[in-house]
Amino acid sequence: MVKALKGMKGNRLFRAATLGCLIALVGFFLITILSLALYVDWEILLSTLVSREIFFAIRLSLFTATIAAGLAIVFAIPASYALSKTEFWGKNVVDTLLDIPIVVSPVAFGSALLIFFNTALGTFIETHFLRFVFEVPGIILAQFGVATALAIRLMKSTFDSIDPRYEVVARTLGCGVWKAFFKVTLPVAKNGVVAAGILAWARAVGEYGATVTLAGAMQMKTETLPIAIYLNIASAEVDRAVAVTFILISLSAVSLIALRRMTGRGYSL
Amino acid sequence: MEIRGVHAKVGEFELGGIDLKVDEGKYFILLGPTGVGKTILLETLAGIHRVVRGQICIDSQDVTHLPPEERRISYVPQDYALFPNMNVRENIAFGLKMKKVTKSQIEDEVGKYANRLGIAHLLDRPPQQLSGGEKQRVALARALIIRPRLLLMDEPLAALDRATRRDFWVMLKEVQREFGVTFIHVTHDLEEAFILGERIGVFINGRIVQSGRKEEIYKRPRSLGVARFLGIKNIFRGIVQDMDLRKGVGRVTIKGEGLTFSFELKARLGAGDEVDFLIRPEEVMVIREGKPIKESLRGNIFEGEIQKIIERETHHTLLLTEVGQGVTFEVDIPNYVMRNLKLIENQRVKAALRRESLWIIPGKGG
Numbered sequence: 078m079v080k081a082l083k084g085m086k087g088n089r090l091f092r093a094a095t096l097g098c099l100i101a102l103v104g105f106f107l108i109t110i111l112s113l114a115l116y117v118d119w120e121i122l123l124s125t126l127v128s129r130e131i132f133f134a135i136r137l138s139l140f141t142a143t144i145a146a147g148l149a150i151v152f153a154i155p156a157s158y159a160l161s162k163t164e165f166w167g168k169n170v171v172d173t174l175l176d177i178p179i180v181v182s183p184v185a186f187g188s189a190l191l192i193f194f195n196t197a198l199g200t201f202i203e204t205h206f207l208r209f210v211f212e213v214p215g216i217i218l219a220q221f222g223v224a225t226a227l228a229i230r231l232m233k234s235t236f237d238s239i240d241p242r243y244e245v246v247a248r249t250l251g252c253g254v255w256k257a258f259f260k261v262t263l264p265v266a267k268n269g270v271v272a273a274g275i276l277a278w279a280r281a282v283g284e285y286g287a288t289v290t291l292a293g294a295m296q297m298k299t300e301t302l303p304i305a306i307y308l309n310i311a312s313a314e315v316d317r318a319v320a321v322t323f324i325l326i327s328l329s330a331v332s333l334i335a336l337r338r339m340t341g342r343g344y345s346l
Numbered sequence: 347m348e349i350r351g352v353h354a355k356v357g358e359f360e361l362g363g364i365d366l367k368v369d370e371g372k373y374f375i376l377l378g379p380t381g382v383g384k385t386i387l388l389e390t391l392a393g394i395h396r397v398v399r400g401q402i403c404i405d406s407q408d409v410t411h412l413p414p415e416e417r418r419i420s421y422v423p424q425d426y427a428l429f430p431n432m433n434v435r436e437n438i439a440f441g442l443k444m445k446k447v448t449k450s451q452i453e454d455e456v457g458k459y460a461n462r463l464g465i466a467h468l469l470d471r472p473p474q475q476l477s478g479g480e481k482q483r484v485a486l487a488r489a490l491i492i493r494p495r496l497l498l499m500d501e502p503l504a505a506l507d508r509a510t511r512r513d514f515w516v517m518l519k520e521v522q523r524e525f526g527v528t529f530i531h532v533t534h535d536l537e538e539a540f541i542l543g544e545r546i547g548v549f550i551n552g553r554i555v556q557s558g559r560k561e562e563i564y565k566r567p568r569s570l571g572v573a574r575f576l577g578i579k580n581i582f583r584g585i586v587q588d589m590d591l592r593k594g595v596g597r598v599t600i601k602g603e604g605l606t607f608s609f610e611l612k613a614r615l616g617a618g619d620e621v622d623f624l625i626r627p628e629e630v631m632v633i634r635e636g637k638p639i640k641e642s643l644r645g646n647i648f649e650g651e652i653q654k655i656i657e658r659e660t661h662h663t664l665l666l667t668e669v670g671q672g673v674t675f676e677v678d679i680p681n682y683v684m685r686n687l688k689l690i691e692n693q694r695v696k697a698a699l700r701r702e703s704l705w706i707i708p709g710k711g712g
Contacts, residue, residue, distance in 0.1 A: 164357070242427035248414040249392050249421045250441035250492060264431040 110326065116319050125320035133297055134305040135324065141213065141301060142281035145220035146228075149277045153228035154270065158258070160229070161236035178226035187219055187290025194291075215292035216299055220281035227280050228273040235269025236262070268340040275339070279332035283325065302328075347391075347496055347528060352400035354390045359383055361390065361552050364400070368496075368530060368545070373522050375543030376532045376554075377563075379575060383552045384532045385424070388498045391530070392421045404495050415444075420489035424501045426481045428473035434460075434484050435469040441492035459487040463521070479510045490525055499531045503538060515541050536576060540564065548572050566705055570622050573707060579676040580625040586615050595645070595701060598623055603671040608645035609704040622707040627663065627678040629703035632687060633696040643698040650675070652693050664689070666697060 082090065125131050160172060178186050193199045194210050202209075209215040239262060247257040263270070285303035292299040294308055302325045309318035352364040361383055368374040378384055389395055391402060393414035402410045409417050420441075428437050435456055442452045460466040463483040473481060482502060489497055502518075503511045519542060522529045533539050539546055540560050547557035548567075556568040567573040573581055582600045589596040589611060596615060599606045607625075615621065633639060639647065650666040653674065662684045664677040677697065679689070689695065 240425065240427055242423040242425065243429060245389065245392065245394050245414070246421055246423065246427045246488075247429075247440070248394070249417070249419060249494075250488070251415050251444035253413070253415055256444070261429055261431070265429070267431070 113319060113322060113326070117323055118316055121316045122320040122323060125317050126324070128317075130297060130300070131305060131317070131321060131324075134300045134302050134321065137213070137216070137299075138282055138301040138303075141216045141220055142278050142284075145217050145224050145281040146274060146278035148217075148221050149225040149228045149281075150270065150274050153225055153232050153273065153277075154263075157229045157232035158236050158262075161233050162241065175226055175229050178222050179230065183219075183223060183284065183286025183288075184290050186222060187287035190215075190219065190222070190287065190291045210291060211293040211295065211299065213292070213299065216288050216301060219287035219291045220284045223284050223287055224277035224281045228277040231273040231276060232266070232269055235266050235273075239265050272336055272340045275332050275336045279329055282328055282332075347530075348403045349391070350401045350403075352390065352402060353398045354386065354395045355398055356386050356389075356395050359386055359552070361387055364554055366547060366554055366557060368528055370405070370528055371526045373519065373529045373531065373542055373544045375539045375546045375560075376530060376549050377536070377539040377543075377546050377575075378532075378534060378549030380534050382550055384549055385500050387549070388421065388500050388530070388532060391496070392419050392498060393417050418492070418494050419496045419498060420492060420494035422482075422485045422489050422497070422499045422502055424504060426473075426485040428476075428481055428484055428488075430473055433470055433472050434465065434476070437473065437484055438469075438487045438491055440488060445492070455491055456487075459491050462524075463487045463517075478506050479514070482506065482514065486521065490521070490527065493525075494527060496528045496530065499529065501532055501534070503533070503535075511538070518542060548575065550575060565626070567624070568708060570707055573622075573624055578624050579627050580630075582623055582625075582673075584621055584623050586617055586619045586621060588617050589615065598704075598706065600671070600673055603673050605648070605668060605671045605673050607699065607704055608701050609706060610702045613706060613708050615706070624705050624707065625675065625699060626703065626705075627676040628661070629699060630666075630675060630677040631698050632664075632677065632679060632683075632689065633698055634687060635696075639698065642700055645701055646699040646704070647696060648698075649694060649696055652689060652691050652695065655689065655691055662689075666695070669694070 156175075160168070160175075191210065194203055207214050209218050243261045243265060244254075244257045247261045248254070252260060282301075283303060284301075285307070288299070288301060289304060289307070294300070294304045296308055300308065302321055305321045306318050306325070309315070309321060347366075347368045347370075349364050349366045352361065354361040364387065376384055376387070386395065390397060393409070393412060397410050400410070401408060404417070404419070409419075428434075429440065432440070438456045438459060439452045442455060447455075456469070457466065460469055463486060465480060465483045465487065468476060468480055468484070473484065476484065486502075503514050506514065515538065518529075518531070531542060543560055545558060546560050546563045547554045548563060549555070550571050556563060556572050563572070564576065567576060567578070570581070584598040584600050587597040587599055587606060591611070594611045595608050596611045597606055597608045598621065601620070607623075609623070631643070633643075633647070649669045651669060653665040653667050656663040656665075661678045661680050664679060665674055666677050667674045675697075679687070
C-alpha cells in the first residue's frame, strides 16, 4: 500500500483522488440544479413571477437585503478597520464574538434576538422607537446581523493585507488620520469593500432562519423569497415553490457573476 | 535636528534613551544590524509613535508632540509604499494636493522633480509596473516635493541589485546636496554607510552606541559591540604591560599568548589593566625581504606563516599565524602588492604594524 503511494504511480493516484472528489461535488450540484430546471414548468414560472404574492416577496427581499447590506457595510468598514489596525485589550474576545452569527445556527441567532425584544430594554425600544418582532424592520435586523459578520470577516482580511506604511507616508505628506483613511486606505481597499457588499447582500437575500424566527412567516407581510418557498411548500404549492427557488438561485448567480466582474478573481468566495 | 533622551514603546519593543544631533543639510547614516528598532526610531521621528520621555527638536522647534502632518518630515519606507490606487504623477503630487497648491503649480513642480530624478517618462504609469529602482526614484520625488526639513529613508537600497545600488549612491548624494535637505538614511550595509554618510550613528539594541565622523567610527570603535558589528576581524583581549608617558607609547600583551605590541597612548590606562584591542587587517604590512624597515614600524614586527590566501574583489586576505605564540591574524593585502610580493601559502613572512594602527577599545570591554 505504502509502495503504491510513491513514484509516478503515486502521483497519478493523488491526482485521481483529488480530481475525483472535485468531479463528484460538481456533479452533485449540477444534478440538483438540473433537476430543478427540468421540474420547472416555464408557464407556471412566468405566471408566478407576475403573481401579486411573489412580486411582493421579490420586492421585499430586494428592499430589505439592500438596506441590511448597506447598513452592514457602513458599520463593518470602521469596525473591521479598528479590528485590523488597532491593538486593544480583549481584542481576541471581540474577534470571536463577531464570528458568532457566522457559526451559530441562524435560527438560534433569531431566537436570541426574539428573546432580547422580550427584555425590558427590548420592549422599551419596541414601544418607543421601532417595532421589530413580526415586522419588516425585524427582517432587516436579522439579515443585518448575519450579513455584517460576513462583511467584517472579509473586510478585516482586506485591511490586514494593506501595507500600514501607506497611511504613515500619507500622514507625513500632510494628511490627518481621516484624510489618510479616505484618500489612501479606503480607495486601496475598494475591491474588498465591493466584494464584502455583494456577498453581504447575497447572504441577506438568502437569509431564512433568523428572519423567520424574529419576523415570522406571514404571507404578504414578512414574506421574503426564502419564506415564500417555505410557505408554498408548506401549502403543497410545489410548482410555485420551485419557481421561487429558481428566482432565488438566479439572484445568487447574478451576485456571483457581479462579484467576479467587479473585483477580479481575487475575491471569489 | 536634535533628539534628547527619547524613549518610545511600540508593542513589546522599547527604544531607550536616544540622544542624537544631526546638523542641518547633512547626510547622516544610522547604521545597525537588522531587527534592532531602526525603523521604529524613524517612525518615532516622523511622529507615528508616541514619545514617552524626551524631546525631538527641528530647527529649534519642539516637535515631540506634533502630529506627523505638521512636522514637515518626509519618510521613504523600505518598501517605498507607493499608493497603488494612483499613478506615478498622482503619487508625486500627493503632498502638494494636500497643501491645496494650485493645479498649474503642482504640474510645474511634479515636472521639475520628475525630470531631476529621471522619471518624467513614467508619470502615467501605475506603480505596479515600475522596477525597484524606478519605485525608489518616485518615492524620493514624492518625499522631496513638499520641501521637508528632514528626509527619513529606511533601507532605501536594500531591495535593489548591486549595479543599481551603485548608481543610487551617487544620485542620493547629489540630490541631497542639490536640495540641501537633511537626510537620515538607515542601513545595515557597511559599504553603503561609509560611502554615503558624512556622519554615522551606530544603532544596536534600541540605542545609538556611537555617533561621529565615519573615519572615527571606522578606526576607533568605542565598544566591542561596535567593533564586532563593523566586522573587524583581529580583536584580542590583552593586558597593558607598561607605559612611557613621555613618548606617549604603551605596550600590550595578548592575554594568555605572550605576544606583545606597542601602541600610541590615547586613553588613561594603568599597567595590568585588561583591555580589548583591535588590529585592522588592512593596516598590517607584509615586509619585502631585504627592505629597510621604517622607524615607525620597528615596535611591532613579527614573523608569521601564511596559512591560507583568500582572493577577494579588491584585495587578498591572508591568514597569518605568528611563529612564536601561534596567534592567527587576518591581513588584507591590495591586489597589486600581492602581485609584487608573489606570496604563496605556507611561506614565512615578516609583518609589521604602525603603533597608531592598534586601537585600544575604551571601557571594560564586553
